[in-house]
Amino acid sequence: MPFATTILTLYPEMFPGPLGSSLAGRALNEGRWTCDPVQIRDFATDKHRSVDDTPAGGGAGMVLRADVVAAAIDAVADERPLLAMTPRGRPLTQARVRALAAGPGVVILCGRFEGFDERLFEAREIEEVSIGDYVLSGGEMGALVLLDACIRLLPGVMGAPSSGDEESFESGLLEYPHYTRPAEWEGRTIPEVLRSGDHARIAAWRKAKAETDTRLRRPDLWERHEDARVGSPSGARRMKDE
Numbered sequence: 001m002p003f004a005t006t007i008l009t010l011y012p013e014m015f016p017g018p019l020g021s022s023l024a025g026r027a028l029n030e031g032r033w034t035c036d037p038v039q040i041r042d043f044a045t046d047k048h049r050s051v052d053d054t055p056a057g058g059g060a061g062m063v064l065r066a067d068v069v070a071a072a073i074d075a076v077a078d079e080r081p082l083l084a085m086t087p088r089g090r091p092l093t094q095a096r097v098r099a100l101a102a103g104p105g106v107v108i109l110c111g112r113f114e115g116f117d118e119r120l121f122e123a124r125e126i127e128e129v130s131i132g133d134y135v136l137s138g139g140e141m142g143a144l145v146l147l148d149a150c151i152r153l154l155p156g157v158m159g160a161p162s163s164g165d166e167e168s169f170e171s172g173l174l175e176y177p178h179y180t181r182p183a184e185w186e187g188r189t190i191p192e193v194l195r196s197g198d199h200a201r202i203a204a205w206r207k208a209k210a211e212t213d214t215r216l217r218r219p220d221l222w223e224r225h226e227d228a229r230v231g232s233p234s235g236a237r238r239m240k241d242e
């Protein structure tokens with residue numbers, strides 16, 4: 001069964017967009033995933049086909065109507081997880097991406113304007129997802145990001161089956177740095193160990209690099225990684241709490 005994606009949006013022409021190229025595009029042509037953008041406006045009921053209205057209580061911008069968006073959701077909802085792109089959602093992680101990619105697919109709701117009428121989140125089971133602490137003009141770019149991250153994990157999409165395993169975040173660490181030919185460029189050489197052919201030394205170097213880079217660049221990830229290590233006092237405490 002292909003990974004089935006349905007995107008509820010006011011801009012269906014944005015899909016598959018960039019996911020029609022490269023790895024994701026080939027996987028789409030091969031039928032490994034399907035892309036079904038649905039126009040939210042088709043579920044409007046008044047003669048102006050309006051999907052939004054002014055915010056209750058006043059203020060700038062427009063708010064997406066709960067009734068129209070719910071009708072769109074109800075028309076496509078099935079056993080797949082229903083996600084909404086929102087800046088206040090749970091920040092997307094590689095672990096969540098991996099879990100979604102292992103499932104039947106996703107339905108993704110894309111906001112515009114000031115976002116959705118809050119009652120929508122009370123009335124339907126919706127998982128709110130953020131792609132980072134900045135504000136986009138719409139959920140579509142966020143949906144493309146989430147889909148790209150899922151699609152590359154689908155069976156048969158990436159060349160070497162192992163190439164996803166060692167990457168940044170998969171182990172809770174950033175990935176080690178890469179080098180390729182030419183062996184010397186602008187007077188800079190490739191670290192000697194990587195040319196040694198000694199696989200154990202190379203693995204040790206890469207592990208050490210991944211650890212230092214994570215500690216220096218992403219102290220937040222490093223702390224979590226340290227906490228999760230079995231045997232560490234805080235790790236043991238966390239495991240007991242769970």
Ligand code: SAH
Nearest residue numbers: 085086111114115130131135136138139142
């Ligand atoms: N008024 C909102 C911002 C709305 S931005 C607020 O201040 O929180 C318009 C739409 O873009 C949102 O409904 C959401 O679908 C999308 N969006 C914006 N930033 C996002 C982010 N960081 N992650 C996911 N979706 C985002």
